[in-house]
Amino acid sequence: MRTFYDVIIIGAGPAGIFAAMELLHHSNDLSILMLDKGRTLARRICPARTTGICHNCEPCAITSGFSGGGAFSDGKLSLVSEVGGRLTDYLSKDTVQSLIDYANDMYQSFGAPDIVYGLNQKAVDDLKYEASKYDIQLIPCPVRHLGTDASMVVLGAMYKYLTGHKNFRFLELSTVQEILVNSGKAAGVRLQRKGEAPMDVGAQYVIAAAGRGGAAWFLNESRRLGLRTENNEVDIGVRVEVPNAIIDHLTKDLYEAKLVYYSDTFDNRVRTFCMNPGGVVSEERYEGDLAVVNGHSYNDPALRTDNTNFALLVSTSFTEPFDEPIEYGKYIARLANMLTGDGVMVQRLGDLLKGRRTDKDRLKKSTTIPTLASAVPGDLSYALPHRYLMSIVECLKALENIVPGIYSRNTLLYGIEVKFYSAKVEVNSNLATKIQGLYAVGDGAGLTRGLMQASAAGIVAARDIAGISLPAQIQKGRSCL
Ligand SMILES: Cc1cc2nc3c(=O)[nH]c(=O)nc-3n(C[C@H](O)[C@H](O)[C@H](O)COP(=O)(O)OP(=O)(O)OC[C@H]3O[C@@H](n4cnc5c(N)ncnc54)[C@H](O)[C@@H]3O)c2cc1C
Numbered sequence: 490m491r492t493f494y495d496v497i498i499i500g501a502g503p504a505g506i507f508a509a510m511e512l513l514h515h516s517n518d519l520s521i522l523m524l525d526k527g528r529t530l531a532r533r534i535c536p537a538r539t540t541g542i543c544h545n546c547e548p549c550a551i552t553s554g555f556s557g558g559g560a561f562s563d564g565k566l567s568l569v570s571e572v573g574g575r576l577t578d579y580l581s582k583d584t585v586q587s588l589i590d591y592a593n594d595m596y597q598s599f600g601a602p603d604i605v606y607g608l609n610q611k612a613v614d615d616l617k618y619e620a621s622k623y624d625i626q627l628i629p630c631p632v633r634h635l636g637t638d639a640s641m642v643v644l645g646a647m648y649k650y651l652t653g654h655k656n657f658r659f660l661e662l663s664t665v666q667e668i669l670v671n672s673g674k675a676a677g678v679r680l681q682r683k684g685e686a687p688m689d690v691g692a693q694y695v696i697a698a699a700g701r702g703g704a705a706w707f708l709n710e711s712r713r714l715g716l717r718t719e720n721n722e723v724d725i726g727v728r729v730e731v732p733n734a735i736i737d738h739l740t741k742d743l744y745e746a747k748l749v750y751y752s753d754t755f756d757n758r759v760r761t762f763c764m765n766p767g768g769v770v771s772e773e774r775y776e777g778d779l780a781v782v783n784g785h786s787y788n789d790p791a792l793r794t795d796n797t798n799f800a801l802l803v804s805t806s807f808t809e810p811f812d813e814p815i816e817y818g819k820y821i822a823r824l825a826n827m828l829t830g831d832g833v834m835v836q837r838l839g840d841l842l843k844g845r846r847t848d849k850d851r852l853k854k855s856t857t858i859p860t861l862a863s864a865v866p867g868d869l870s871y872a873l874p875h876r877y878l879m880s881i882v883e884c885l886k887a888l889e890n891i892v893p894g895i896y897s898r899n900t901l902l903y904g905i906e907v908k909f910y911s912a913k914v915e916v917n918s919n920l921a922t923k924i925q926g927l928y929a930v931g932d933g934a935g936l937t938r939g940l941m942q943a944s945a946a947g948i949v950a951a952r953d954i955a956g957i958s959l960p961a962q963i964q965k966g967r968s969c970l
Pocket of ligand 1 (some may be wrong): 499500501502504505513522525526527536549552553554555556557558559561562563564566567573595603663664665698700701702703704706752763773783784785843930931932933937939940941943
């Protein structure tokens with residue numbers, strides 16, 4: 490293996506992949522090494538996806554490997570700059586939108602389906618008006634839906650494109666332990682490959698794209714390297730599951746209805762997130778053992794279920810002196826794991842409102858059949874703080890006005906869903922840190938929280954390395970194949 494590359498990319502999620510594709514688009518000569526602690530796409534096999542039972546694999550196939558969190562994701566590409574991250578804090582809204590349009594074209598050129606939901610303006614306006622009558626805000630957001638099945642195909646095509654390039658190398662099962670810095674300049678990485686002694690690989694540029702799974706590591710590295718960091722909020726809540734029939738009128742036009750409600754008692758912001766019509770609830774693991782809930786769906790109509798699921802999340806920004814929001818979120822998820830023995834909990838809304846646990850017999854009576862068979866019936870009120878629980882219940886009650894039937898005793902609530910947003914690392918508008926040649930992009934740098942903005946962030950860093958100024962480079966409709 491070479492001991493020096495022009496660019497090393499840490500993490501093979503959408504941020505890393507789009508950085509690599511953009512670099513290769515601008516220069517055939519740059520040598521690029523992409524490292525990921527997980528496996529190549531074809532070798533990412535998650536037993537929980539087929540058997541419903543998590544085997545605590547190390548590394549976790551859901552969060553690590555080529556495609557990062559994107560591999561088993563629902564592949565909902567949010568096509569507006571207001572959704573999926575905070576890139577507009579660093580770049581103008583127009584620039585972010587152009588980057589999203591550009592990345593959207595790239596996804597399509599690698600086989601993403603043509604259909605975009607949320608473009609029926611009349612339907613969007615009608616739903617927006619109806620929601621506003623009940624203090625619910627609808628955030629319009631066109632969505633291109635890949636589905637878990639098509640995501641694999643699209644990302645597989647990107648893998649083929651990248652690995653087919655003579656100057657690109659991807660190494661799986663390769664964990665970066667340290668970012669090497671020499672006289673204030675990025676110098677490479679210290680790498681640990683499974684079963685081998687750590688080795689140093691040099692580079693002129695390092696792009697850190699470690700995602701949420703690598704957030705804690707990158708935060709420590711940033712602190713060690715003297716980079717300034719700022720806490721992000723933490724989103725804590727549940728995943729709601731209802732029959733499709735109850736919510737079809739929202740999802741058929743929008744696919745994903747992004748709704749925001751400020752709770753009556755605590756005035757906390759509660760939002761819907763990651764809506765999966767005809768989808769399945771799933772379990773994902775952080776740090777090998779922490780079980781949290783998520784959801785996804787398939788593009789193939791034959792794989793659609795009778796249920797729709799979505800997250801209902803309460804956002805909290807902690808103020809001084811508390812500065813461990815990620816640990817706080819994990820603590821609450823661990824509490825729920827402790828109560829179930831290990832794994833995700835499920836409770837009927839009716840049981841929660843009556844102050845009793847859902848047990849196996851009560852769950853059997855549920856007219857909404859859980860799609861996550863391994864979820865353990867229990868009582869969420871033992872794990873979720875009152876503030877979160879109240880806010881979620883009040884939001885569901887308000888949603889009943891526009892989604893009749895959702896505030897029903899058979900609505901299923903799975904816990905805990907936690908979205909950890911990494912601490913924000915200080916970067917400039919090219920997403921470069923103050924260490925020359927070191928870039929911080931994607932979810933792991935606390936800048937993004939979705940596929941599209943993570944992809945756009947990778948493009949920004951790549952263009953800076955390639956010496957391309959942003960606006961001049963935005964050419965809509967270019968195919969990079
Ligand atoms: C189940 C699921 C469903 C989702 N559904 C959607 C959706 O429908 N729409 C949407 O917009 N978003 C969705 N997301 C979120 C989306 O996947 C992420 O926002 C996106 O993948 C972030 O991209 P990223 O490149 O920043 O990080 P990631 O995709 O997380 O990739 C980071 C990579 O870095 C690697 N890594 C971390 N630390 C190290 C290290 N020290 N050394 C080497 N490698 C390291 C990890 O193994 C990982 O592969 C979903 C996420 C999950 C888990």
